[in-house]
Amino acid sequence: MPEHTIIRVAVPSPLRRQFDYLLPRSVGPAAPGQRVQVAFGQQQLVGIITELPQSSDLPVEKLKPVLALIDSQPLFDTALLQLCLWAANYYQHPVGEVLHAALPALLRAGEQAALATETRWQITVQGLGLPEGAPKGAKKQANLLTFLRAGARTPADIEQAGFSRAILKALGDKQLVEAIEIAETQTFNGPLSELALTLNQEQSAALKAIKPTGFSTSLLDGVTGSGKTEVYLQAIAQQLEAGRQALVLVPEIGLTPQTVARFQRRFNVPVGILHSGVADGGRNSAWLRARAGLDRIIIGTRSAVFTPLKHPGIIIVDEEHDNSYKQQEGFRYSARDLAVYRAHQLHIPLLMGSATPSLESLSNTRSGRYQHLKLSKQAASEHSTRIIPVDIRAQQLQEGLASQSLAAIKGAVAKGEQALVFINRRGFAPVIMCHFCGWQAKCPRCDARMTLHRQPYHLHCHHCDHQRRVPQQCPDCKAPELQHIGQGTERTEEFLSKLLPHTPILRIDRDSTRSHKQLNSMLDQIATGEPCVLVGTQMLAKGHHFPKVSTVVILEADGGLFSADFRATEKMAQLIIQVAGRAGREALQGQVLLQSHHTDHPYLQLLLNQGYGALADCLLRERQVVELPPFSFMVILRAESKRPENALQFLQQARAKAEGLQAPSPQFRYLGPLPASMEKRQDRFRFLLQLQASSRAQLQQFLPQWLAQIEQMALSRRVRWNLDVDPQETH
Structure with a gap:
């Protein structure tokens, strides 16, 4: 028998291959899935064994x-x-980087995969051999032995039962009891800690349609406030009662505390949390506890789709339409799509929910791949929220707000209610310009204007994070008058603070909520129900429950009507409906004022008069005619370089290689190379090449051959490039 086992190892390297090593049999048995430390060039890396080949290409x-x-x-x-x-x-990504992306940081670094333990005391074999009431003459010691006969106890349990440390030590000295270290566990009296709500007819029908075992994919298409979360909770309860686990994906860290709190109120089981805001030790522990089956519910963002489950029961993807589920850098995967594959692999149900489902998911319901479950009524409200278009053409606006919008905000506050102003732009003003010569503050590193911020006072590029001081005069003509043009959350907050001096104005954006503590503090203030006005970006649009918000004003949300991105109208409609869903969620009559210069646009009219579903049907028909996703399959090859000619030439050569493998045809189309919508970013010039195929299988067969040829090109080592399969950003 050979002294070594050949093992194939995936290491975190951009090289698209695995490497063979020798594992001495004396070290221990090898199996796929184990981590090893290996020498790789001049480095020592942690790799993952993927297989045990019979032989290697190398001697x-x-x-x-x-x-x-x-x-x-x-x-x-x-x-x-x-x-x-x-x-x-x-996704055509190096397997070593994929495997490392699935691990918490501490395990990637080679830490031991050991669960946190706690000390417990149990009776030794010698102690078990004593008769009841022994040792004689030591009544307290005998009582403690009797107490421990029921099972191992923690020091806190022993102290709470009235036994001192001295008694415990005395038994330990006699070797009648011993301390052991065991993985932390919890005991439960049933999975529920509060009663489930009574479902309405639609919710009950949806829950019954979700099969508790076996693979199925269901799209829970419910208007905001229709009680989708209650359906999630009761579907999870069925799995917990059967001894299984639930994995719940949410799109944003900001939603996690609210979701976790609701789940912890309902369920008397451990809930694990996995997202980038959790410290490395906490993520490591949650990952290992899920793997051991200790955490029965796991809630996390995108990367949590890779959480190991000992007893998998159900996967839930909340707000399935959200772009946050697609990783936009490095390993560019879609957590939503991987959740579908994983549920199929584990033979468990997948439940995806949204008030504005993605066109991809709606298309899958049309074809019968997904079960379509609909909730058309708000569960806790007797009123339907009205979306009122406000035509702002030729109107005199006050800091971007129409008189009708201002009256609605004042009216809500006067009635003791809350109002929300949505503007998806941070800072004070997006443009600072000279009134005399037209100079504008532009980022030296990007094709973008710099945003003026007041808190603190500076210019900031939101694309590359470049910051600089605000000039006192125009750098070109030296004129002293610099105008602040356009609206941002800071400017709107400042204006409303002057308009309503006795009403709290809460600004919620990435600048004002840099820590979870800041965000949670604001959410707690909103939850008191006291009158206030919320001003914020997309952070306010995603899943938050604000029962006292009766009025929503949406500013500048119609840009998607004229974008070069074919998904822009879909995203615009989703954003409008999601923001509108914050109003009138309980007993209050909700109203949403949508300010626009294009209130008569056919897409907006369809959305406002017939709802998101009607617009989605229209957009799907259009995409089918022009063969855009989901009726075709897309890949984008992106390249960037400080020398634009290098990036452009790289993509030209890549297209030539591609056409040598697959000639252009109606079934396999090429577009580009083209400049990105923002050609220069962070001092690099960016270009893209788009491929579209009628067959996913054909595209997947083509890509490995094409990438192998691209990697042999000299320019592939002189430019930054990446491949994006099923891209969400196409510009």
């Missing part, structure tokens, strides 16, 4: 031995390893 004597076998058992179970390998293949 055995040229294979390096591993430096250490980190895990005695596979850290990745078979299903999770298979998920990562499939994702690496589908």
